[in-house]
Amino acid sequence: MWLVRRVLGRVDEEQPQYEMVRTLRGGAELRRYAPQLVAQVVWKGRAGDAPFTDNREPFFALAKYIGVFGEAQNAKPSGGASEAIAMTAPVLMGEAPEKVAMTAPVLVGEAVSRGAGARFMRFVLPCELTLATAPRPTNPAVQLVEVPAKHVAALRFSGRLTARNVDLNGARLVDAIAVDGALTPTSSAARPWYAGGFNPPWTLPFLRTNEVYVDVLDTGPPISHPGVSEAQQREAAAVRTATGTSTLDLVAAGLLVGASVACTAALWRTSVTVPPRER
Numbered sequence: 001m002w003l004v005r006r007v008l009g010r011v012d013e014e015q016p017q018y019e020m021v022r023t024l025r026g027g028a029e030l031r032r033y034a035p036q037l038v039a040q041v042v043w044k045g046r047a048g049d050a051p052f053t054d055n056r057e058p059f060f061a062l063a064k065y066i067g068v069f070g071e072a073q074n075a076k077p078s079g080g081a082s083e084a085i086a087m088t089a090p091v092l093m094g095e096a097p098e099k100v101a102m103t104a105p106v107l108v109g110e111a112v113s114r115g116a117g118a119r120f121m122r123f124v125l126p127c128e129l130t131l132a133t134a135p136r137p138t139n140p141a142v143q144l145v146e147v148p149a150k151h152v153a154a155l156r157f158s159g160r161l162t163a164r165n166v167d168l169n170g171a172r173l174v175d176a177i178a179v180d181g182a183l184t185p186t187s188s189a190a191r192p193w194y195a196g197g198f199n200p201p202w203t204l205p206f207l208r209t210n211e212v213y214v215d216v217l218d219t220g221p222p223i224s225h226p227g228v229s230e231a232q233q234r235e236a237a238a239v240r241t242a243t244g245t246s247t248l249d250l251v252a253a254g255l256l257v258g259a260s261v262a263c264t265a266a267l268w269r270t271s272v273t274v275p276p277r278e279r
Contacts, residue, residue: 009207011198013089016124021151021218024176028155030183030218036147037129038122039065039137042096055093058121058141062091065142066123073142074135083135085125090211092122093161094194120194150186151218153177156211161197169212170195171236178228183216185228190235 005012018031041058064073067084074082096118122145125134131146155173159165170193177183185192198209 003202006200007202007204007207009199009203009209011089011209013087013198014126015089015198017127018152024153025179026155026172026176028153028173028176030180030216031152031154033147033150033152034127035149037125037131037134038092038145038147039125040120040122040143040145041141042118042120042143043141044118055119055121058119059091061139061141062121062123065137065139072135073138075138076135077133082138085129085135088124088126089198090124090196090209092120092124092194092196092213094120095189095191096120151183151216153183153214153216154211156209158206158208158210160205160208161195161210165210166193166195166212167191167239169193169210170214171239173212173214174228174232174236177214177216178233181227183218183227185232186215186217188229190231191239192232 016036017034021030021032023029039062041061043058060069063069065085066072066074066087067082068087072082072084074085076083125144131144134144137144153173153176155169155176157165157169170191173193174185177185192214193212194214196211196213198211199207
């Protein structure tokens with residue numbers, strides 16, 4: 001039944017704590033997140049690799065840190081044996097900033113990215129762990145980063161977590177931020193969004209939970225900061241144009257949904273015990 005729940009999109013892992021401040025256009029939300037402690041890997045993507053597809057190595061580094069594949073690759077702060085850490089959701093991914101802000105101190109590892117084109121992956125650690133109590137990574141590629149409370153604009157979507165889907169929903173989220181009029185992305189990047197995936201690879205695509213995020217400043221009206229930049233609005237418009245849905249996309253999506261429904265029905269039949277008929 002555990003596998004069936006995962007295939008059908010059930011998310012049982014602990015998730016970051018936040019308060020929903022207000023809704024934005026298109027189903028987006030403005031949230032205020034509590035402080036978080038995250039395990040992070042920053043890496044430089046290989047030439048030709050698309051974002052969100054070259055993440056095998058950083059994922060395995062983080063998974064080994066928390067002990068997914070056997071003994072955890074960490075050490076208790078007080079010394080002694082390693083300690084397994086519970087998996088949480090979502091796994092966060094995006095383009096790394098040029099440097100880590102002073103408000104996000106790094107406990108272990110370098111506080112800089114790998115330069116232009118660098119990417120990050122983060123596991124949010126369980127809320128009971130702090131900088132003082134979290135096990136230290138033994139892999140130098142894994143950093144522990146304390147993220148302060150912040151406002152985040154978020155938009156949920158289903159389907160596969162591909163660069164195309166992330167960019168399309170990221171552009172929609174930037175549009176929602178611009179329409180709101182009281183928010184400014186904290187990143188000046190043309191594409192200020194990053195993504196979170198909640199499900200394992202074997203979850204049926206149309207039942208997957210994904211989100212795209214933009215960290216924002218929110219002082220309320222009247223706005224006292226610049227808002228969405230012209231470059232960000234132009235990039236969002238370019239993404240929408242480049243990722244328009246074609247007839248072939250719609251046909252492929254229909255076939256995928258049909259196959260997924262058939263697979264779901266088969267899994268359900270194998271997971272339900274039918275009592276024998278009385279004679």
